[in-house]
Amino acid sequence: MWTKKQKFVERFLSALFTERDEFAIKYLSKVFLDFEMDFSPIPMIKESEAKKITKPLTIIGADNDLVFPGEKLLKRAKSIFPSLKKVWLLDDSKHVLRKTDNQKIEDLILSSIG
Secondary structure, three states: OOOOOHHHHHHHHHHHEOOOOHHHHHHHHHHHHOOOOOOOOOOOOOHHHHOOOOOOEEEEEEOOOOOOEHHHHHHHHHHHOOOEEEEEEEOOOOOEOOHHHHHHHHHHHHHHHO
């Protein structure tokens, strides 16, 4: 973003996307080259707040996610959410999942309500 060079935007996006998405690359390349990104830390839920959640939770992580590393995410979730019922780690996935992983998640959601 700082260099305004397409090759660095593509490198950044390849670290986030599990599968190359031409539409996203075209769109996000335009956005990121003229965008001021906020790099402040992402807020984390406090353990005291997590303990208040009583609804059953399923948490899905992606093992190669740079933003929320899957193994760490699931380990923390297991330690702070008393209502956690199921965890799922998607292998070979990054922050933006592939279409087949999106379908797996959709099937999981639909099977849990049906």
